[in-house]
Structure formats: C-alpha cells, structure tokens
Amino acid sequence: MLSTPALVLAIMLFALGLIGLLSRRNILYMLLSLEIMLNAAALAFIAGGARWGQVDGEIMFLFILTLAAAEVSVALGIVLQLSHRFRTLDADAFCELRG
Amino acid sequence: MEILFYIAAAVSFLATVRVITHVHPVHALLYLVVALIALALIFYLLGAQFAAALEIIIYGGAIMVLFIFVVMLLGPLAVEQERTWMTPHAWVGPSILALVLLGEVGYLIAAGDHTGSVIAETRQKGISIALYGPYIIGVELASMLLLPGLIGAYHLGRRLSREGRGC
Numbered sequence: 669m670l671s672t673p674a675l676v677l678a679i680m681l682f683a684l685g686l687i688g689l690l691s692r693r694n695i696l697y698m699l700l701s702l703e704i705m706l707n708a709a710a711l712a713f714i715a716g717g718a719r720w721g722q723v724d725g726e727i728m729f730l731f732i733l734t735l736a737a738a739e740v741s742v743a744l745g746i747v748l749q750l751s752h753r754f755r756t757l758d759a760d761a762f763c764e765l766r767g
Numbered sequence: 768m769e770i771l772f773y774i775a776a777a778v779s780f781l782a783t784v785r786v787i788t789h790v791h792p793v794h795a796l797l798y799l800v801v802a803l804i805a806l807a808l809i810f811y812l813l814g815a816q817f818a819a820a821l822e823i824i825i826y827g828g829a830i831m832v833l834f835i836f837v838v839m840l841l842g843p844l845a846v847e848q849e850r851t852w853m854t855p856h857a858w859v860g861p862s863i864l865a866l867v868l869l870g871e872v873g874y875l876i877a878a879g880d881h882t883g884s885v886i887a888e889t890r891q892k893g894i895s896i897a898l899y900g901p902y903i904i905g906v907e908l909a910s911m912l913l914l915p916g917l918i919g920a921y922h923l924g925r926r927l928s929r930e931g932r933g934c
Contacts, residue, residue: 670768670769670772670812670813671813673772673773673776674772674776674809674813677776677779677780677809680780681779681780681783684780684783684784684787685783685787687787688786688787691787692787696792696834696837696838696841697787697792697795699834700786700787700795700796700799700834701787703799703830704783704786704787704799704802707802707803707806707826710818711806711809711810714810714813714815714818715813717815718813718814718815723890723893723894723897724897725815726815726817726818726890726894727894727897727898727902727905729815729818729821730818730821730898731905731909733821733825733826734909734912734913735909735912736826736830737825737829737830737913737916738912738913738915738916739916740830740833740834741833741916741917741919741920742916742919742920742923744833744834744837744920745919745920745922745923745924746923747837747841748837748840748841748923748924749923751841757841
C-alpha cells in the first residue's frame with residue numbers, strides 16, 4: 669500500500685512549508701508556504717481516505733480546496749494593499765498595529 | 768506503481784524545496800506549479816482521480832494564475848525586470864521536473880492499466896451522495912465562506928484602484 673509513504677511525504681511537505689513560513693520574511697513567500705502546508709494536509713486526508721477505502725478523505729480535500737481559494741483571494745488583496753501603502757513586502761515592516 | 772509514486776514524491780519534494788529557497792517570486796511560482804502537478808499525480812496513484820483533476824484545474828490553474836497576476840501587479844512593470852525574470856535558465860529546472868512527470872503519465876497511458884476506472888465510477892457516486900447527504904452542512908458552510916471571500920477581495924481591490932487614481 670502507498671498510504672504510509674504518502675503520509676511520510678505529507679509530513680515532509682508540511683515541515684517544508686512550516687520552515688518556509690518561519691524563515692522567510694517576504695509576505696508573498698509566507699503565503700506560498702501556507703499553500704504548501706494546506707496541500708500537505710490535503711495529501712494526508714487523501715492518503716487516509718485511500719487507506720480505508722472511504723470517500724471522506726476526498727470530501728475533506730474539496731473543503732480544503734474551497735478554504736484555500738477563499739483564503740488566497742482575500743490574502744492577495746491584502747498583499748496588494750500593503751505593497752501599495754508601504755512600498756515593501758517585508759512582513760516586519762508592517763508593525764503599526766502594536767499589541 | 769510504487770516506483771512511479773516515489774519518483775513523483777521526489778519531484779514534489781525537490782520542487783517544494785526550491786519554492787521556499789528561491790528569491791525570484793516568478794521562479795518560485797513555477798516550481799510550485801510543478802510541485803502541485805506532482806501532487807496531482809500522487810493523488811491519481813492513490814486512487815483519487817477526481818481530487819487529482821481538481822488539484823490541477825483549481826490549484827495549478829486558478830490559484831497559481833491569481834498569484835502570478837499579483838506578482839505581476841506588485842513590481843513596476845519594467846521591460847528590464849521582465850527580461851531578468853524570464854531568462855531561459857529559469858525554465859530549465861521546472862522543465863526537467865515537468866518532463867519527469869510527463870514521462871510518468873506517458874508510462875501510465877502506455878501501460879494501459881484501466882482497472883481503476885471502474886472503481887472510480889462508483890467512488891464518484893459515493894462522493895456525490897456523501898457530499899449532499901451527511902456533509903450537506905459542510906457544503907452550506909463552504910458557500911458561506913466563499914461569499915465573504917468574494918466580498919472581501921472586491922473590497923480590498925476596489926479601494927486600491929481608487930487611491931491609485933487619486934495619486
């Protein structure tokens with residue numbers, strides 16, 4: 669069965685996405701890393717669905733796809749706004765909102 | 768089947784590593800498209816044909832095109848910058864990885880292993896029944912998520928254009 673190696677690949681891709689999210693400070697690359705992590709989660713769902721022969725994994729994949737589409741449209745709008753106002757994509761530059 | 772999976776997994780892993788280590792956004796996006804196509808092949812090998820098709824159409828097609836549009840909108844659209852982005856050697860890496868995937872698909876077609884299509888038909892039926900049966904609340908929630916997404920993207924993009932016209 670291919671489920672176990674698929675789960676290992678999902679873990680590796682998720683770790684890569686997390687490393688990218690933590691190490692890159694460009695907000696566009698942070699978004700790309702988020703996409704990678706979402707894809708890794710989707711791969712884990714598909715592998716689980718294939719392991720048990722159920723359709724629930726693919727349905728979860730459909731929901732992840734919907735979530736990613738909504739997230740990307742709003743996030744890219746925010747990226748456009750930030751680059752328009754601050755003239756940079758450095759995530760550390762957007763520090764007006766102090767906690 | 769096993770060796771096809773491992774080759775596709777290696778392509779996906781390498782492309783993802785290049786995504787998070789690249790400095791040019793367009794090059795990183797090219798590698799990400801290759802990684803998504805490799806993931807679609809893995810979905811196919813795992814028996815989720817519908818998910819594989821959606822991965823290519825929606826992720827590799829729609830979402831990545833959205834990213835590329837935004838990258839093109841971000842920088843000043845100078846000809847020099849386009850020239851540095853689109854150098855021939857930028858295409859070498861993604862092309863090699865995509866050719867590996869093309870070889871795998873060609874092998875799958877040539878091998879003529881169509882036993883999965885019969886299983887896929889009943890699976891599609893099961894997905895549809897489950898989606899509009901026990902998961903109907905999820906479908907409703909997805910529609911409630913997509914509408915604010917649409918309104919939010921419209922709002923954020925609209926104010927940008929008005930300010931741009933002002934200054």
